[in-house]
Amino acid sequence: MGLYLTAGFAASAFVVLLFGSLAGFVSGPEGYALDRHVTLAVRRWHTPGHDRLLRDITALGDFLVLLPATLAVTAALAWKGHRVSARLFAGSVAGGFLLNSLLKWSFERVRPDLWPPLVTEHTFSFPSGHTSMATVFYGGVVAVVFHLTPSARPRLACFLGAAALIAAVAVSRVYLGAHWLTDVVGGLLVGLFWVILCATGTEFLARRQALRQPGNL
Numbered sequence: 287m288g289l290y291l292t293a294g295f296a297a298s299a300f301v302v303l304l305f306g307s308l309a310g311f312v313s314g315p316e317g318y319a320l321d322r323h324v325t326l327a328v329r330r331w332h333t334p335g336h337d338r339l340l341r342d343i344t345a346l347g348d349f350l351v352l353l354p355a356t357l358a359v360t361a362a363l364a365w366k367g368h369r370v371s372a373r374l375f376a377g378s379v380a381g382g383f384l385l386n387s388l389l390k391w392s393f394e395r396v397r398p399d400l401w402p403p404l405v406t407e408h409t410f411s412f413p414s415g416h417t418s419m420a421t422v423f424y425g426g427v428v429a430v431v432f433h434l435t436p437s438a439r440p441r442l443a444c445f446l447g448a449a450a451l452i453a454a455v456a457v458s459r460v461y462l463g464a465h466w467l468t469d470v471v472g473g474l475l476v477g478l479f480w481v482i483l484c485a486t487g488t489e490f491l492a493r494r495q496a497l498r499q500p501g502n503l
Contacts, residue, residue, distance in 0.1 A: 294486030301479040305472065312395070312412060312468045321466035325400050328461050336461070337404055344405065344458035346451055347416030349383065352423045359427065371433060371488055375426050378484035382422035386415050386476055395469070403463030413472030414465045420455040421477025424448035429485035452477075 311317045345351055356379045363372035387409075395412035397403070409415065424447075431444040456470040465473075 291486060291490060294482055294489075298479055298482045298486070301475055301482065305475040305479070308468060308472055308475065309393070309412075312393075312472070317468055321398070321468055322400065324460065324467040325398050325463070329401055331461070332404075340458040340461045341405065343454045344416060344462060344464075347420035347455035347459075349415075349419060352379065352419055356423065359430075363430065368430075368434065371430050374484055374488040375430060378426050378480060379419070379422055381484070382419060382477060382480040383415075385480060386413060386418040386473065389413055389472075389476060390415065398463050398466055401463060405462045405464050407464050411465055412469045413476050414456070414459050414469040415473065416459050417452070417456045417465075417470040417473030418477040418480075420452045421474055422480050424451050425477060425481035426484065429481055429488065433485070433488060 356376060360372045360376040363369075363375060390410040390412065393412045394410050397407060397411040428441075428444050428448045432441055435441065452474070456474060459465040459470050460467055
């Protein structure tokens with residue numbers, strides 16, 4: 287258990303270092319130049335069909351969609367008797383939302399304005415909330431699957447599915463003009479940090495509970 291905790295916190299610290307480096311890059315001229323180049327390049331891919339598709343995809347990272355989904359996953363875990371996983375999953379989504387909101391207000395980065403965005407947003411840009419919450423939710427589902435089953439096949443399927451959904455949401459935010467490229471990378475790192483932290487906490491609490499009451503994870 288000690289080794290597991292050490293690995294979890296080491297991974298979290300590494301992600302924090304990456305985020306710190308990204309934050310420094312974003313504030314410099316190199317970061318803006320990269321973001322500007324990518325945003326202008328994405329503009330050339332716009333078509334009415336792509337617009338509709340990417341609007342549907344971006345909804346997968348919207349809190350109005352993830353909130354009921356979180357309640358459903360939490361209820362299912364609790365109903366199956368996985369009370370620790372249920373509490374930690376719900377807490378991870380709520381905590382991830384608060385963490386991302388705090389970071390947005392800390393950086394106060396304005397959203398892209400190189401062309402009219404295809405969605406209307408009223409908060410700051412960095413880090414991307416949709417990408418962060420998609421990473422927290424779908425990454426959290428992966429963490430729960432890894433925690434509950436040792437079988438490689440469902441683990442791999444869940445991981446690949448979650449990775450595809452997170453990547454799609456991230457791409458949609460840049461395509462729709464809601465975020466810069468570095469915003470979605472920052473959101474991904476924030477979500478990944480929170481998933482690692484909560485997954486480590488879940489495993490620790492579940493193993494400690496198992497020592498007291500075997501079979502009640």
